[in-house]
Amino acid sequence: MTMRLDAKIPDGPIHEKWDKARFDLKLINPANKRKFEVIVVGTGLAGGSAAAALAELGYNVKVFCIQDSPRRAHSIAAQGGINAAKNYPNDGDSVRRLFYDTIKGGDFRAREANVYRLAQVSNAIIDHCVAQGVPFARDYGGTLDNRSFGGAQVSRTFYARGQTGQQLLLGAYASLMRQVGQGRVKVFPRREMMELVIVDGAARGVVVRDLVTGKIESHAGHAVLLATGGYGNTFFLSTNANSCNVGAAWTAYKKGAAFANPCFTQIHPTCIPVSGEHQSKLTLMSESLRNDGRVWVPRKAGDKRSPDRIPEEDRDYYLERIYPSFGNLVPRDVASRAAKRMIDEGKGVGKTGLAVYLDFADSIQRQGEPVIKEKYGNLFDMYHHLTDENPYRVPMRIYPAVHYAMGGLWVDYNLMTTIPGLFCLGEANFSDHGGNRLGASALMQGLGDGYFIIPYTLGGYLGSQKLAKVDPGHPAFAPAEAGARSRVARLLSIKGKRTPASFHKELGKVMWDKCGMSRNAKGLGEALERIPQIREEFWKNVSVTGSGDLFNQTLERAHRVADYLEFAELLVRDALERKESCGGHFREESQTPDNEAKRDDANFCHVAAWEHAGEGKTPVRHVEPLKFENVHLAQRNYA
Amino acid sequence: MKVTLKVWRQKGPDQPGRFEAYDAEVPSTDMSFLELMDTVNEGLIAKGSDAIAFDHDCREGICGMCSQVIDGQPHGPDQGAATCQLHMRKFKDGDVVTVEPFRAKAFPVIKDLVVDRSALDRVVSCGGFISINTGAAVDGNAVPVPKVDAEAAMDAAACIGCGACVAACPNAAAMLFVGAKVSHLALLPQGGPERARRVLGMRQAMDAEGFGHCTNEAECEAVCPKEIKVSNIARLNREFIKALVCSKE
Numbered sequence: 001m002t003m004r005l006d007a008k009i010p011d012g013p014i015h016e017k018w019d020k021a022r023f024d025l026k027l028i029n030p031a032n033k034r035k036f037e038v039i040v041v042g043t044g045l046a047g048g049s050a051a052a053a054l055a056e057l058g059y060n061v062k063v064f065c066i067q068d069s070p071r072r073a074h075s076i077a078a079q080g081g082i083n084a085a086k087n088y089p090n091d092g093d094s095v096r097r098l099f100y101d102t103i104k105g106g107d108f109r110a111r112e113a114n115v116y117r118l119a120q121v122s123n124a125i126i127d128h129c130v131a132q133g134v135p136f137a138r139d140y141g142g143t144l145d146n147r148s149f150g151g152a153q154v155s156r157t158f159y160a161r162g163q164t165g166q167q168l169l170l171g172a173y174a175s176l177m178r179q180v181g182q183g184r185v186k187v188f189p190r191r192e193m194m195e196l197v198i199v200d201g202a203a204r205g206v207v208v209r210d211l212v213t214g215k216i217e218s219h220a221g222h223a224v225l226l227a228t229g230g231y232g233n234t235f236f237l238s239t240n241a242n243s244c245n246v247g248a249a250w251t252a253y254k255k256g257a258a259f260a261n262p263c264f265t266q267i268h269p270t271c272i273p274v275s276g277e278h279q280s281k282l283t284l285m286s287e288s289l290r291n292d293g294r295v296w297v298p299r300k301a302g303d304k305r306s307p308d309r310i311p312e313e314d315r316d317y318y319l320e321r322i323y324p325s326f327g328n329l330v331p332r333d334v335a336s337r338a339a340k341r342m343i344d345e346g347k348g349v350g351k352t353g354l355a356v357y358l359d360f361a362d363s364i365q366r367q368g369e370p371v372i373k374e375k376y377g378n379l380f381d382m383y384h385h386l387t388d389e390n391p392y393r394v395p396m397r398i399y400p401a402v403h404y405a406m407g408g409l410w411v412d413y414n415l416m417t418t419i420p421g422l423f424c425l426g427e428a429n430f431s432d433h434g435g436n437r438l439g440a441s442a443l444m445q446g447l448g449d450g451y452f453i454i455p456y457t458l459g460g461y462l463g464s465q466k467l468a469k470v471d472p473g474h475p476a477f478a479p480a481e482a483g484a485r486s487r488v489a490r491l492l493s494i495k496g497k498r499t500p501a502s503f504h505k506e507l508g509k510v511m512w513d514k515c516g517m518s519r520n521a522k523g524l525g526e527a528l529e530r531i532p533q534i535r536e537e538f539w540k541n542v543s544v545t546g547s548g549d550l551f552n553q554t555l556e557r558a559h560r561v562a563d564y565l566e567f568a569e570l571l572v573r574d575a576l577e578r579k580e581s582c583g584g585h586f587r588e589e590s591q592t593p594d595n596e597a598k599r600d601d602a603n604f605c606h607v608a609a610w611e612h613a614g615e616g617k618t619p620v621r622h623v624e625p626l627k628f629e630n631v632h633l634a635q636r637n638y639a
Numbered sequence: 640m641k642v643t644l645k646v647w648r649q650k651g652p653d654q655p656g657r658f659e660a661y662d663a664e665v666p667s668t669d670m671s672f673l674e675l676m677d678t679v680n681e682g683l684i685a686k687g688s689d690a691i692a693f694d695h696d697c698r699e700g701i702c703g704m705c706s707q708v709i710d711g712q713p714h715g716p717d718q719g720a721a722t723c724q725l726h727m728r729k730f731k732d733g734d735v736v737t738v739e740p741f742r743a744k745a746f747p748v749i750k751d752l753v754v755d756r757s758a759l760d761r762v763v764s765c766g767g768f769i770s771i772n773t774g775a776a777v778d779g780n781a782v783p784v785p786k787v788d789a790e791a792a793m794d795a796a797a798c799i800g801c802g803a804c805v806a807a808c809p810n811a812a813a814m815l816f817v818g819a820k821v822s823h824l825a826l827l828p829q830g831g832p833e834r835a836r837r838v839l840g841m842r843q844a845m846d847a848e849g850f851g852h853c854t855n856e857a858e859c860e861a862v863c864p865k866e867i868k869v870s871n872i873a874r875l876n877r878e879f880i881k882a883l884v885c886s887k888e
Contacts, residue, residue: 053773068694069760071800072702088780124774131776133769133829135793142783158779160793166701167796174768181764189757212749241697275669280677283699378797382700385717385724387669451773499684501677546689550651551750554680554690 003258003611005624008412009113014630015095018117021413022456026463033058036462039206039221041193041248043070045078045165045443046426047227048172049450055179057455062219063176064191064208066243071173074229074241075446078165079286079379080149081157082129082443084122089146093154095119102441103631105151105331106406106434107583107599109261109607112630113413114431121452122444126158128451132171136160147375149439150287151331151638157440162286162379168443172450191217192556193248194484196224196255196422197476203422204470207480209488211556214549216484218472222462223421225454226252227446230405230427232265234564234571235516236508238402239271239284245560246567249409249428253570257417258609258622260430261407262567263575266437266584267517268403269335272386272396273355282401283386285358286379287439290328292363292372293396295319295335297356301346307357307395318342326638333436333584333597334638336400340517341595343399350397359395400517404442406433406584407574410609410624414457415449418609421465423458425449430607435583488548491558496541500558503538507531507561507568515572520588524576528569535565570610570619577621580604592635601633640665640732644679646691647739652747658737668728672715673698673705675727676738692751700724700864703799706806707752708739713803713862721801721864741806745813745849756802758848759816766840767820769829788826795822797865804859804867810851815859817841818875819867825878835886838878 010017010024028036036059040051043065051063065073087093098119103110130136130144136158137145146155160167179185190211197205197218205220231246232238253259270285298305299316318338320327330338339356342348349355364372369392373380380391387397409417409424411431416423426446433441470476514527538561546552580600581590590598599605607624642663649656661679673695680690696704705722709715715725730736738752746754784792796819804815821838824830830837853872860869882888 049773056772067696067702067704068756069703069800071760072696072704074697074702076703077697077699077701086779124776126779127776128771128773130779130782131769131771131829133792133796133824133827135789135796135823135827136779137793138784138786138789140786142785142789143780160796163701163793163797166799167793170796174763175771175773177760177764178768178770180760181766187760189760241702243696276667278666278670278674278678280671280674281698381719382724385700385720386726388726388728455773495687497685499681501681543684543687545684545687551692551753552689553692554684 025460042227044073044075045446052175080288081159105438110434258410260410264406271401355397703801743811765844766837818871835882
């Protein structure tokens with residue numbers, strides 16, 4: 001295979017790389033920027049901020065989103081906060097420390113240069129968001145407040161109650177709408193990307209389906225930016241919104257974009273447990289709760305007493321016991337696996353036994369209920385609405401759930417995929433979080449990519465190309481449109497017996513059982529056999545009612561499930577090939593005597609980037625070696 | 640437990656609609672209302688019928704995508720919660736639950752329970768922002784903001800843009816929505832320079848989109864899933880009058 005993975009990391013010391021890159025990247029004269037059309041798919045923190053920042057520079061931007069408004073992308077649900085290396089608390093933080101914590105938190109499977117740059121731009125993100133009017137929490141003196149988050153021993157997380165993602169997204173959305181008012185951005189809501197269009201080897205457009213009218217539309221541009229989020233919904237139950245999907249990234253993969261590290265999926269430790277078969281999604285409780293909540297289970301397996309009847313001496317605050325220096329604030333992957341071990345030992349709580357307690361009694365006693373309410377009020381309300389239990393009185397019950405995709409489309413230092421002119425931002429790319437994302441780093445990465453990186457790197461690309469004029473009349477669009485139409489027609493024509501959701505559920509169960517919190521070669525092999533069988537049945541027996549030329553959510557769902565049924569196989573294959581444990585990817589064959597994840601740096605200190613080899617063919621695994629020149633590779637230790 | 644859902648079915652914007660009844664088994668009162676709708680839809684699809692269209696996304700009360708008027712109340716009977724946070728424990732065995740779309744001139748029906756709320760986006764594009772280009776900001780701590788102002792701004796900024804306030808208002812006014820945004824930005828020093836321009840622009844756009852005027856019914860506050868207060872409307876009016884009288888815009 002001919003795929004080349006050139007990460008294009010600039011030379012020089014790590015702290016000078018981004019400066020050097022910005023100097024070397026070509027510039028486009030301000031008067032010429034308006035001659036370029038940029039297509040942005042997705043309006044979360046990455047897409048929304050990129051679209052706004054590019055329009056501010058003078059580019060013409062077309063933005064597509066799946067929801068009815070760009071303000072609703074799933075970034076809105078991020079709760080706890082956003083990291084930055086401001087060091088306002090004077091507690092020892094720096095760009096270098098944020099960089100180090102992020103590399104270590106990611107279990108040494110992220111690219112050093114990208115992560116360093118992320119830490120470098122982190123402070124400018126906060127400044128910009130404050131200027132947009134994001135109402136971050138403040139102290140009485142009027143300055144910004146910080147809290148701590150998992151995997152760090154400094155307080156570097158900025159927050160807006162438990163609604164940080166919402167407020168940051170509304171900031172980006174406001175900037176975007178300002179550009180809409182000025183005519184530089186056109187928003188296309190309720191559109192789903194169906195195809196990527198490539199002309200002369202470069203990404204030049206997209207084919208989308210108007211979800212209201214069913215119309216298949218072509219849109220041409222000089223570059224395409226995918227900011228389409230993660231693939232957590234492959235597991236059916238996840239903390240993702242229902243419309244989150246892998247479709248756009250998967251289309252790009254099939255057109256030649258490498259897909260990197262799909263097995264790196266984050267299982268978040270603090271979610272509200274599953275209550276029954278009917279469940280359509282899982283709800284996250286912010287990791288910030290672990291600042292004041294203490295995680296525990298009964299010391300004895302099978303102790304069914306209600307929590308208020310279990311005295312202190314019969315409780316095991318296991319995170320504090322096993323990891324005394326980080327305590328309840330260990331990284332997510334570590335906390336999730338520890339919860340699983342407790343539950344596997346029969347110490348799970350609640351009706352199902354699939355939960356551990358997150359208890360605020362001590363904090364409420366120490367700080368008073370009003371303080372806890374100010375910090376987490378909306379999270380407590382959310383929990384109360386969902387479970388009908390008052391967490392001010394009764395400890396929360398939590399259980400790990402699929403949350404975030406560290407893997408994604410492979411990108412170089414400039415955020416460009418292996419397809420020239422196709423860029424990928426935010427959760428949809430793979431570059432910054434390695435095997436495990438630290439809390440409050442997703443918002444940082446999404447906004448860093450959108451506000452402060454792509455405006456430079458896109459200019460560098462456009463300024464160094466001679467791109468022919470392409471419009472939707474170009475012959476490359478007709479076959480892409482035909483492909484989209486035939487997919488819709490095929491789904492509608494099967495008229496089988498089973499609903500799209502039933503296939504999604506079946507796939508999700510296989511994924512969770514065989515490729516969830518803990519994985520082994522046997523289970524992964526079974527999943528690799530099972531997934532194609534489900535897919536085959538899907539294409540013979542799915543029932544998609546309604547029509548293709550009207551609003552049809554059953555059709556939307558079927559289209560997305562069809563993608564999951566293909567993508568899941570790649571995820572499992574990647575998990576099988578990565579025979580080490582690292583971050584959220586836990587291979588039972590590779591663990592320390594204390595059951596912690598054991599990396600295999602000799603064989604797996606690399607990014608696995610998968611190339612599509614054609615329908616029905618085994619994809620090709622390429623490798624980008626990871627070089628650690630600024631941090632020492634070490635076994636993570638949070639004890 | 641069993642309930643009957645009386646659901647508004649309407650094929651498209653220009654088609655007539657009607658209520659249709661669906662009997663539904665509720666396996667667990669921990670089930671959410673939308674999960675019950677999912678179950679009804681699974682049954683419809685399995686029978687080869689068109690599923691009930693309804694908007695939803697995050698299912699945790701923050702994206703603002705879900706709508707629906709349930710038993711006469713936007714977002715249903717639970718206080719301070721969006722439709723997606725409504726659970727079947729709020730209902731009794733044998734209940735007949737009426738489910739309708741948000742109804743307002745500015746929110747045309749797309750299909751069944753799905754309406755077009757893009758008017759709210761257009762109102763925001765006429766001033767609901769602070770004009771700051773990326774890269775131009777001063778340090779985040781350069782301008783101190785009194786905690787009490789930051790908290791009040793946050794209260795207003797919590798709006799999820801669902802449009803329930805419009806659906807609940809007898810005049811289909813968007814005053815709470817606009818008031819929340821105007822308040823959020825007027826309460827912060829960063830919003831100062833564009834204060835007058837913002838309120839004039841948003842008010843004008845609001846009228847042009849066909850939203851009605853406020854007659855102090857306060858139905859909006861009663862149904863708001865984020866419990867945004869009508870005092871934001873008072874602030875909107877104050878800002879508006881001040882801008883009309885004093886502004887040079």
